[in-house]
Amino acid sequence: MQIFTLKIVEIRKETSDTITLCFKQPGLKKVRYLAGQYLTLIFRINGRRYIRPYSFSSAPNVDKHLEVTIKKVPNGIVSNHIHDIVKVDDSIETMSPMGNFIIPDNKDYKTIFLWGAGSGITPLMSIAKSSLSSNPDINVNLIYGNRNKENTIFKRDINVLQEKFTTFKPYHFYTQLSVKEQLPNIVQGRINPEKVLEIIDQNSLNNSIHFICGPTGLKESVKEILLLYSIEPENIFYEDFELVKDPKDFEDIETRNINLFFNGFEHKLEIPKGKSILEVGLDAGLELPYSCQTGNCNTCKGKLKDGLMRMIGLKDIRNDLSKDEFLLCCSHPLNNEVYIEI
Numbered sequence: 001m002q003i004f005t006l007k008i009v010e011i012r013k014e015t016s017d018t019i020t021l022c023f024k025q026p027g028l029k030k031v032r033y034l035a036g037q038y039l040t041l042i043f044r045i046n047g048r049r050y051i052r053p054y055s056f057s058s059a060p061n062v063d064k065h066l067e068v069t070i071k072k073v074p075n076g077i078v079s080n081h082i083h084d085i086v087k088v089d090d091s092i093e094t095m096s097p098m099g100n101f102i103i104p105d106n107k108d109y110k111t112i113f114l115w116g117a118g119s120g121i122t123p124l125m126s127i128a129k130s131s132l133s134s135n136p137d138i139n140v141n142l143i144y145g146n147r148n149k150e151n152t153i154f155k156r157d158i159n160v161l162q163e164k165f166t167t168f169k170p171y172h173f174y175t176q177l178s179v180k181e182q183l184p185n186i187v188q189g190r191i192n193p194e195k196v197l198e199i200i201d202q203n204s205l206n207n208s209i210h211f212i213c214g215p216t217g218l219k220e221s222v223k224e225i226l227l228l229y230s231i232e233p234e235n236i237f238y239e240d241f242e243l244v245k246d247p248k249d250f251e252d253i254e255t256r257n258i259n260l261f262f263n264g265f266e267h268k269l270e271i272p273k274g275k276s277i278l279e280v281g282l283d284a285g286l287e288l289p290y291s292c293q294t295g296n297c298n299t300c301k302g303k304l305k306d307g308l309m310r311m312i313g314l315k316d317i318r319n320d321l322s323k324d325e326f327l328l329c330c331s332h333p334l335n336n337e338v339y340i341e342i
């Protein structure tokens, strides 16, 4: 894994709780990325190492700087550290860009639909800018949900794109909006896919691809209606900012003791029900490799040498992992014989 040290050249305030960090591209070893991918930032806070992925809000073929946009999470360790401590001229360690929430190059499509809410706009903005600048004839529809206008990240940039490209159509959904403000592309309430289908040109669904980034409820309702409209599942892409866990999947999981072999040492860990092996290892002070914590990047991959484990929360069936390979960020032991190496 290549590590970059990137210098912050600008910090932009987007809304009252969201900022954009703009990093200078290194002179020699340029950071190459695709629209929709993420940059993993590494921090040391009170002596402990923290790693967090942030989707690029910049687009590689459009923006000079590498940009990520961070919303403050209440009591969140890293997002608050970035807001309160990080400043211009600081140098931050990052991993190489990763992620597969990108425009596929093997598809024939005429319209891109971007569905997002709150900070889920970041990769969608990158994809919108990238697509509009390289393929201005492809239609890009952005369906974007927020509390109100003040809360809307990139409101200004979205207006600029709308003025520049006739093929770009944003639709704003506001939960706090006075009814008199309503215009055809401004709707009161949460994103409601049925309502969207009433206001868009339904022909645009033919030959369309869809990107969804936002809370689970949004993802599920959008997916459901798209499938009803015969959009093929392989034309629907989504990115989760958090691991989605269904409590039902934990019914037969119990607190277990395991052995973890890391960096030449064997560590005995008690894994409480509901916590992943990665979480417990990090809490025990082990500097295990990881990035997304959503079962997407494979950075936390370990090899099971003994015992039984299950991965919970993976969004896709993973044919790329062999039977003894497990992603520790979603792994839960099923017995006390687990011996895993990373």
Ligand SMILES: Cc1cc2nc3c(=O)[nH]c(=O)nc-3n(C[C@H](O)[C@H](O)[C@H](O)COP(=O)(O)OP(=O)(O)OC[C@H]3O[C@@H](n4cnc5c(N)ncnc54)[C@H](O)[C@@H]3O)c2cc1C
Binding pocket: 038, 052, 053, 054, 055, 056, 068, 069, 070, 071, 072, 073, 074, 075, 076, 077, 078, 079, 080, 099, 119, 122, 123, 239, 240, 241, 242, 292, 293, 294
């Ligand atoms: C692929 C990927 C891309 C991401 N891109 C972005 C991005 O562009 N902008 C951005 O702001 N964040 C993004 N995130 C989320 C980001 O990585 C962190 O998880 C987030 O900043 C919280 O970290 P923290 O250390 O402040 O909170 P933590 O201290 O890790 O968590 C504190 C509490 O907040 C909850 N929590 C964690 N993340 C969120 C969240 N996103 N929303 C609400 N509650 C949360 C946790 O469950 C926990 O209870 C992305 C995550 C992934 C996996």
Ligand code: FES
Binding pocket: 289, 290, 291, 292, 293, 294, 295, 296, 297, 298, 299, 300, 301, 327, 328, 329, 330
């Ligand atoms: S940290 Fe990315 S797959 Fe586990």
